[in-house]
Amino acid sequence: MATGLDGVIAAQTRLSHVDGEAGRLILRGFELEQLAGHWTFEEVAALLWQDIVPHAADLAGSLGQARCAAWQRFHPLLPQLAGMSAIEGMRFLLAAVPDEPADATGLLGAAGVAMAAALRAATNAAPLSPNADAGHAADLLRMLRGQAGDASEVRAFETYLVAAMDHGLNASTFTARVVASTEAGLASAVVAALGALKGPLHGGAPGPVLDMLDAIAEAANADAWIDAAIARGERLMGFGHRIYRVRDPRADVLKHAVSGLRGRDNRIALAEAVEQAGLKALARHKPGRRLDVNTEFYTALLLEALAIARCGFTPVFAAARTAGWIAHACEQQQTGRLLRPASQYIGPWPEPQAA
Template identity: 50%
Template sequence: MVSGLDDVVAAETTLSDVDGVAGKLVIRGRPLAGIAGHLDFESVVTLLLEDLVPGLPQGEALRAALGKARLDVFSRIAPMMDQLARLDIYDAVRAGIAVLPDGIAPDDTLRLIAAPAVLTPLMLRLAAGQRPIEPDAARRHAADCLAMLGRHGEDERLACALDTYLGTVCDHGLNASTFAARVVASTRAGLTSSVLAGLGALKGPLHGGAPGPVIAMLDAIAAEGDARVWLEREVAQGGRLMGFGHRIYRTRDPRADALKAAVRQLGVSPQAAERLAFAEKIEQTALSVLRAAKPNRVLETNVEFYTALLLEAVGFPPEAFTCVFAMGRIVGWIAHALEQQRTGRLIRPQSRYIGPICAEAG
């Protein structure tokens, strides 16, 4: 038996390829470097779904249809706002998505893609005692999400950075949440059911729930003043340095470089530039500490480190980071769910019983 199913091939896919040895990520035949910073979110949706969703709009028609879907989600959620506001933000986003129709038509697909980008800023504003801002179907997806957060009219580079992030995390092989989505899809359940499975898996701190603690780590180091002392103490006490190490990559996570470049392009204020310089110093010190303490393990920078910096810079608080992760990854979940239904069987692996066997009575 292979613990954790490492190296077990559970599906064949045309969606993404993760080369952990070489540190490469390919999405639909395109290297990540040709996607991150080059394609807006609508183009990423087309890239992943165009041959899986018959009748999917293209180009400007897709932008308009996705904008209409955001309005649809907002109107469906409006009667539930007070109830959702009683939950923490991730549970509120998940609960809001759970009420959406469980179909597989283009409208169902776009509604699901729109949902996290509507629900996340909506819940953040409600938590802050602010009035919700309705979507604007004329805006592109990333810009409208920031506008709903209350950042309309700010530097266009913020929306471009969010576009880069959403494209960078849109798909990543058969990770835990994507596998969960494919398992549910293999039963022929609808897309909402598959997405909810992905959301459930993403909540765990070993998967998408980790970027927020990177900010806490950086703030704790800043408060202490000596990065090396803080990091060495954390490692010596058996703690995990957030933003370092990955289950698949045996070298640097290519998504970290894509997001680092996006953060650098965001240098719109001395404060942002200072934050980036501080984080880069912590990154290099942490890598040095890890190599000295664990010379037999490959613990390089992963996607979480610069995710935290980018999302903080564009205006999201740490408690919303996993929700923003879901904004991008939801397209991959949907693509995998549709691919599974088109090409795969019911996923039903075997288990091996290792418990006791009681003698029969008599």
Template identity: 65%
Template sequence: MSIGLDDVVAAETVLSDVDGEAGRLIIRGHDLEELAGHVPFEDVAAMLWDGLVPGVPSDPRAGFGEARERAFRYLSPLARHLSGLTPVEGMRLLLSALPDADKEPALLAVGGSAVAAAMAIRGATGLSPVAPDASAGHAADLLRMIKGAPVDSGRARGLDTYLVTVIDHGLNASTFAARVVASTDAGLLSAVVAGLCALKGPLHGGAPGPVLDMLDAIGTVGNAEAWLDDAMARGERLMGFGHRVYRVRDPRADVLKAAAARLRGDDNRIAFAEAVEQAALGALQRRKPGRRLDTNVEFYTAILLDSLGVPREGFTPLFAAGRTAGWVAHAVEQEKAGRIIRPQSRYVGPWPAKAA
């Protein structure tokens, strides 16, 4: 038995491979570094779906744009129910309203995730939803729907890089949840909702926000070394460092660090975060010399999204908006396998008393 299913192979996939020893992430035959920041999210999603998901549009930008508009028609009447919900709770409510019977459920799922994320982030603070612009790029439109105004190309590229970076990552908890639901023939939208529910947990997609809490507590570069040493002396985890799979630096962290660096100095704290990162890596090396704990995707996710003006409560919905394309691909792949996922458990409870 493997608690947590470590090293248990539960699926064969053509979608992605995570090499934790080498610090390498392959997406459909390409290293992540070839794609993120270079190929638009819509094109990467179409590549991920190619030959697997039916109805991949020949013009991905137009196809996803139309899907956002279609999703908005389904979801906008629900905006009044978002007050009092956190952004991820609001996104869960909205995605649950999308029909599995839609003519193009895969496109609707991704378009709907973008619309739902933006609506839920705005709705949590009482703001009205902003309708999508089908002619815009997916990332640019998503950020516009959040902020309520057009964004410059640099910020749009930053979010696009992020969405590509998180599009797929092996058989993680949320992807496995999506595959389990898909194996029952429940439908793509139901599988996506299951993925979001797993991602909501702070041990999975809910982690980047506390990175900013850590930076808030440190305050200035001059406080960094002492604060980090004190935190480690108390046995606290340094947020944004270490990963269950990667034994070296998380390649996604490097991609997002480069994306954040392009925005450095634009009334943000990217330079401060870079200094804290170096101080943290030094502290970890001093206190845990025999253990490699490097920067992970959470650290620069927090820095990049914060610099784009996304509230920290909105980080998990944006993670889901990018990962939905991967959930859809895995769900379809699992459906094609044609077998329900049904592992065994070992009973360790009491047995009935034997009859006299």
């Protein structure tokens, strides 16, 4: 029996395909490399939503207004964020979004505003209102940091949002589909998915990559530190992936995006040295097993280079993935089928009763 549902087909989808053996991520007929860094967040979300989510074609023109409407809904609730972590604050705000009437664009805008407001509150900064006329990536980056990004920063951030938008039937996306199959409502599906993402085995990996860079400190220390970590049996954060047996395609597009920020006040040069040291050490210690960098490695580096606090990495990921959650929830609803897997009982059986 497959544990963890590995290899079990639970849904048919037109949205995304993860090919771990070939290192490919396909979104609605496009390789990720064709989209990330070339299309806007709104364009890729509309691509995912076409023929599945109502009003997908209007997304580029309506998402800014959706952010503003979300701000009006959330503003009276912002004092309640005191003492909450960023992810808990985001969950709290999104729980205030009603299921009816179903509004996919409104929910996507709300996810971005909730993410930015919750992170600002968690870092003792005042949340900022949205700008309806700005692009989604540019506006979220400004609301996160308190200042607008330049062209290179916005491009890098938008590349990340696109790369994180959808990735097959992962734990949070499966959760969204299960909830959607009950007809609970779109907002309920997204809030449930966010709860699944909160777990460190799913959404929490980029932060420890930075902890590793903190410990290494200088490029000259990378070889010795990594060899010692492997000798202790520790996992190298940001290397290897449960699905990909070759390079994670998201790591490639994010590395390219990060390259546009090289030379600024960041740790890109250190990370590149750690990547090379890690790959060499893994090849020595684990011959015959390819372990490459994954998306968390360059996600951590990119978000840090954009001056986004570590506690915001998972909420930022959630704001991007909400577009995918919505697409999967709506696709699941089209089937009209309740997801109800079976279980295998391995507990004790009742003792036979005397005649």
